[in-house]
Amino acid sequence: MGANNLFLGDINKVFGLVQSSMIVYPKEMIIATLKDFFSQDTYYHYVKDEWGFAKTPSHLDLPLGAGVHDNITSRVFIGESFRQDKSFYPAVIIKSSSSKAVPVSINRNYGKIEYQDMLFEDGYGNSKTIKYPMQFVTEGAFEGGISIEISARSIRERDDLVERVAMCFTEIYFDDLVDVGIIVKPPDIGSPSENDDRKDKLFKTIVSLNIRTQWKRVFPIKNIIDTIIFSIEFQDLVNQNSVPAANLTINTDISYTDMILNI
Numbered sequence: 512m513g514a515n516n517l518f519l520g521d522i523n524k525v526f527g528l529v530q531s532s533m534i535v536y537p538k539e540m541i542i543a544t545l546k547d548f549f550s551q552d553t554y555y556h557y558v559k560d561e562w563g564f565a566k567t568p569s570h571l572d573l574p575l576g577a578g579v580h581d582n583i584t585s586r587v588f589i590g591e592s593f594r595q596d597k598s599f600y601p602a603v604i605i606k607s608s609s610s611k612a613v614p615v616s617i618n619r620n621y622g623k624i625e626y627q628d629m630l631f632e633d634g635y636g637n638s639k640t641i642k643y644p645m646q647f648v649t650e651g652a653f654e655g656g657i658s659i660e661i662s663a664r665s666i667r668e669r670d671d672l673v674e675r676v677a678m679c680f681t682e683i684y685f686d687d688l689v690d691v692g693i694i695v696k697p698p699d700i701g702s703p704s705e706n707d708d709r710k711d712k713l714f715k716t717i718v719s720l721n722i723r724t725q726w727k728r729v730f731p732i733k734n735i736i737d738t739i740i741f742s743i744e745f746q747d748l749v750n751q752n753s754v755p756a757a758n759l760t761i762n763t764d765i766s767y768t769d770m771i772l773n774i
């Protein structure tokens with residue numbers, strides 16, 4: 512399980528962090544997953560505009576069924592916050608609620624070595640694959656929460672969206688998120704609430720996702736290995752009591768430079 516996510520700046524590269532997914536990456540993946548999920552729905556249809564935001568134009572003079580069988584408008588807002596203080600309902604707002612580091616072992620797997628296969632061939636067609644150390648690794652995990660606030664103008668819309676969001680992460684996209692390094696535990700669905708919003712009512716429910724991700728730091732070591740030394744002894748392998756033949760030991764070495772240049 513892994514995730515090669517990108518961040519602004521190069522501090523991760525400086526310190527060998529090849530995976531660090533505590534807040535930014537999980538939140539962006541949850542948002543992207545919900546957008547993809549609802550883009551396939553007819554009634555609660557999600558549509559992006561030319562800049563990648565939810566397409567939420569003015570609904571003046573638009574028919575009531577706009578967006579059901581076309582891409583004139585998005586029929587649900589999905590994002591981290593409302594853009595330009597513009598309210599659009601129903602809305603699914605995603606926020607990071609908490610996070611903490613969780614070690615996978617006392618020493619964070621310090622001393623773990625990752626190996627890579629290397630194929631050697633001689634002039635007689637004999638080949639041998641050996642493993643050589645590539646990098647030291649330290650790693651751990653993060654556990655945290657993602658808060659999904661669902662707001663709608665009607666109880667039915669709110670309940671429909673709550674059920675769909677919960678099923679999205681319980682089953683439909685569970686394996687896809689595991690593949691990109693995010694484990695979503697069973698969602699917690701909060702109590703429904705309602706409050707006055709100008710001259711109307713706003714119905715809300717919060718779906719909480721408990722997630723687990725990983726971090727990984729590597730220390731390359733393959734460049735410090737300059738030469739691999741081979742020692743070959745001749746012996747009768749059929750006879751278990753045989754000993755290596757005296758004065759028939761071959762010692763040789765192959766440098767990385769020779770291997771790369773195929774010398």
